[in-house]
Amino acid sequence: MKPDQPAFEPELTAFTCGYCAYMSGDTAGALRVQYPANVKVVRLPCTGKTDARYLLAAFEQGADGVYVLACPIGNCHHVRGNERAKARVERTQKLLDRIGLGGQRLGIFFLSGGMGESFALAARTMTERVRGLGPSPLRQGIGNRQ
Amino acid sequence: MIVGEQKPLEEITASLGGARRVVVAGCGTCVTVCLAGGEKEAQLLASALRMATALAGAPVAVSDVTVQRQCEWEYLDAIRDPVKAADAVVSLACGIGVQAMARHFADTWVVPGLNTTFLGLPEQQGIWTEQCQCCGNCMLAQTGGICPIARCSKQVQNGPCGGSENGLCEIKRVVRDHGVPVTRTDARGKQVPVTEDVECAWHLIHERLKAKGRLDLITGLMPAKDWSTSRDGGPRRIVREDLLLLDEG
Amino acid sequence: MSTSNGFKSGSTLERMLRAGHFAVTGELGPPQSCDSHHIREKCGHLKGVVDGVNVTDNQTAVVRMSSLGASVIAVQEGLEPVMQMTCRDRNRLAMQADYLAAYALGVRNMLALTGDHQSFGNHPTAKNVHDLDSLQQLRMLKELRDEKRFQCGDPVKGQEPRFFVGAAAAPEAHPVEWRPQRLAKKAAAGADFVQTQLVYNVPAFKKYMEEVRRLGVHEELSVLVGVGPLKGPAMARHMRDHVPGITVPEHVIERIEGAAAGIPPEEKAERQKAWKAEGIRMCIELIQELREIEGVAGVHVMAIEWEEAVEPIVRGAGLLPRPGV
Numbered sequence: 270m271k272p273d274q275p276a277f278e279p280e281l282t283a284f285t286c287g288y289c290a291y292m293s294g295d296t297a298g299a300l301r302v303q304y305p306a307n308v309k310v311v312r313l314p315c316t317g318k319t320d321a322r323y324l325l326a327a328f329e330q331g332a333d334g335v336y337v338l339a340c341p342i343g344n345c346h347h348v349r350g351n352e353r354a355k356a357r358v359e360r361t362q363k364l365l366d367r368i369g370l371g372g373q374r375l376g377i378f379f380l381s382g383g384m385g386e387s388f389a390l391a392a393r394t395m396t397e398r399v400r401g402l403g404p405s406p407l408r409q410g411i412g413n414r415q
Numbered sequence: 416m417i418v419g420e421q422k423p424l425e426e427i428t429a430s431l432g433g434a435r436r437v438v439v440a441g442c443g444t445c446v447t448v449c450l451a452g453g454e455k456e457a458q459l460l461a462s463a464l465r466m467a468t469a470l471a472g473a474p475v476a477v478s479d480v481t482v483q484r485q486c487e488w489e490y491l492d493a494i495r496d497p498v499k500a501a502d503a504v505v506s507l508a509c510g511i512g513v514q515a516m517a518r519h520f521a522d523t524w525v526v527p528g529l530n531t532t533f534l535g536l537p538e539q540q541g542i543w544t545e546q547c548q549c550c551g552n553c554m555l556a557q558t559g560g561i562c563p564i565a566r567c568s569k570q571v572q573n574g575p576c577g578g579s580e581n582g583l584c585e586i587k588r589v590v591r592d593h594g595v596p597v598t599r600t601d602a603r604g605k606q607v608p609v610t611e612d613v614e615c616a617w618h619l620i621h622e623r624l625k626a627k628g629r630l631d632l633i634t635g636l637m638p639a640k641d642w643s644t645s646r647d648g649g650p651r652r653i654v655r656e657d658l659l660l661l662d663e664g
Numbered sequence: 665m666s667t668s669n670g671f672k673s674g675s676t677l678e679r680m681l682r683a684g685h686f687a688v689t690g691e692l693g694p695p696q697s698c699d700s701h702h703i704r705e706k707c708g709h710l711k712g713v714v715d716g717v718n719v720t721d722n723q724t725a726v727v728r729m730s731s732l733g734a735s736v737i738a739v740q741e742g743l744e745p746v747m748q749m750t751c752r753d754r755n756r757l758a759m760q761a762d763y764l765a766a767y768a769l770g771v772r773n774m775l776a777l778t779g780d781h782q783s784f785g786n787h788p789t790a791k792n793v794h795d796l797d798s799l800q801q802l803r804m805l806k807e808l809r810d811e812k813r814f815q816c817g818d819p820v821k822g823q824e825p826r827f828f829v830g831a832a833a834a835p836e837a838h839p840v841e842w843r844p845q846r847l848a849k850k851a852a853a854g855a856d857f858v859q860t861q862l863v864y865n866v867p868a869f870k871k872y873m874e875e876v877r878r879l880g881v882h883e884e885l886s887v888l889v890g891v892g893p894l895k896g897p898a899m900a901r902h903m904r905d906h907v908p909g910i911t912v913p914e915h916v917i918e919r920i921e922g923a924a925a926g927i928p929p930e931e932k933a934e935r936q937k938a939w940k941a942e943g944i945r946m947c948i949e950l951i952q953e954l955r956e957i958e959g960v961a962g963v964h965v966m967a968i969e970w971e972e973a974v975e976p977i978v979r980g981a982g983l984l985p986r987p988g989v
Contacts, residue, residue, distance in 0.1 A: 322458050369466075370470060576778045577861060585784075634849070636800075
């Protein structure tokens with residue numbers, strides 16, 4: 270977080286559900302909305318499948334930031350999956366604080382399928398937030414991974 | 416079932432000593448059901464330990480393995496190789512499993528990853544309440560199926576005491592997270608523990624027996640309890656002769 | 665030596681009740697230090713005013729000089745203690761050992777209590793004992809005295825402890841309908857007398873006594889009603905809202921509040937004086953009302969950290985001088 274260092278391009282991993290979130294990505298593409306290129310998208314059947322192990326695995330593999338994209342609360346295609354995602358993200362943020370990496374590197378956004386701009390905004394928001402935090406100290410990959 | 420809660424990550428890392436290769440061992444029975452120490456939790460803790468130790472500048476190689484039950488020798492035999500290859504094992508089993516591992520793998524440094532808390536029941540997913548104190552002399556037939564030894568804060572057997580009000584105990588339970596009291600700032604800016612209501616077991620007993628027309632069960636004096644069947648009599652042991660396989664010849 | 669005239673203990677409180685006089689007991693809390701002069705001073709306020717003084721046992725789970733030690737000091741001051749013993753801090757061995765010492769040192773009244781949970785006090789990390797509950801303690805006291813047997817069944821070889829045995833009662837604690845039954849249980853277990861939680865709600869207490877009389881319990885033990893002077897409306901509201909087993913009717917709060925009407929808010933000392941004077945007056949009237957209830961054998965005056973109020977209350981209620989027994 271030193272301001273005089275050259276800006277870096279954060280590597281982000283986005284876990285999306287297969288409904289609203291993934292569709293919003295399609296919409297962004299159809300609308301030719303610009304968003305940062307360094308976002309790897311992982312599609313889940315529903316954000317209710319979000320598992321802290323996936324989120325941590327993304328960081329272990331060198332992600333600077335991770336976020337979940339879900340249907341709006343109250344509109345989950347599987348009724349309440351997005352609520353579980355929110356609860357798990359919050360718990361994992363606390364775990365990341367304990368680990369020493371910092372829970373700010375993990376986020377969650379809610380948007381519906383037609384919101385292409387929001388898909389891009391989520392990507393830009395996380396990118397700027399993580400840019401401010403600097404590259405993940407684990408970025409060289411963990412030598413101790415088995 | 417046995418209910419436990421994970422220890423804070425910092426406490427677990429501190430207990431590893433100078434271990435360079437660690438195995439996190441999960442257990443597939445009680446601690447899986449209370450989502451504290453099963454396969455998922457073991458994998459997650461292994462990941463967290465790899466990351467935390469790398470960030471601290473002294474990366475530790477951490478893998479995970481889960482068995483059906485850590486308190487049975489046959490299941491432990493099956494994981495002898497990964498355990499032997501490690502400097503330390505973090506067992507996410509209850510205190511029984513931790514001790515079984517430590518005994519079965521006497522040359523291995525075994526540390527607990529959980530605080531085993533109580534014998535309890537899942538009220539709903541995510542909420543567990545203490546139900547049994549293993550007193551060794553079950554009196555549930557006298558109290559309509561509600562245990563005052565486990566569920567009365569003062570273990571009163573001729574209750575309720577004078578503190579019972581609106582079905583609640585006079586005490587409030589301190590809320591904990593990973594074993595550490597949760598605090599909030601009060602009106603005067605002081606950090607105080609967050610507390611929650613405790614049910615009065617004797618209120619429940621009275622209600623249940625009244626509904627069943629069996630208040631006669633608590634009208635007479637319940638005499639002084641024999642605590643020698645409990646842990647107070649010393650660590651306990653049960654032997655079933657009929658189940659022992661005697662050595663032949 | 666056994667007591668003569670059929671007295672169980674020969675204590676002043678017992679004699680007073682047996683003679684049919686309206687009994688009066690008080691209360692004192694030992695200091696959180698070794699300074700016995702605090703106890704001696706409090707005894708000074710109560711001597712000749714009460715038939716026995718309750719000596720509390722680590723009340724609200726805050727460590728104080730033990731009730732045994734403080735009771736012995738009370739004996740030295742010529743004021744008979746009602747020694748309180750909770751089940752929270754001692755197992756049956758320690759309890760019986762303390763009974764033997766207490767009796768040997770002149771204590772003649774013992775009150776069996778469950779005890780406040782240690783989470784209320786200054787040592788919340790302690791292990792709580794609760795080997796026995798208060799009813800089992802009552803039975804133990806009765807068997808020591810009447811059957812000369814320890815709780816384990818062994819006979820007492822030599823002088824047995826012969827206490828006048830007391831218990832606490834909470835007429836308005838929940839479930840309210842069970843409380844008279846619980847009093848019956850305490851009588852059967854061995855209680856010779858009970859002291860109730862503070863009463864401000866006379867109709868509720870009358871209802872309780874109706875059922876107590878129907879069960880015949882008032883003939884098995886002596887009921888002393890807990891009374892306490894209010895220091896002001898804040899105390900009244902605190903009792904109503906934060907102490908289990910106490911209800912304070914609205915008219916009681918209005919009356920005490922009204923005592924300072926006409927005194928400007930800045931004159932705090934004057935307002936407090938007015939409230940306290942009214943509190944004492946109300947306590948006197950309450951005692952007179954309670955005396956009329958069949959089955960009430962006396963009062964237990966709890967003037968918390970206000971022992972000087974006890975004498976004017978007992979005098980105002982027409983209960984002084986205490987009869988000779």
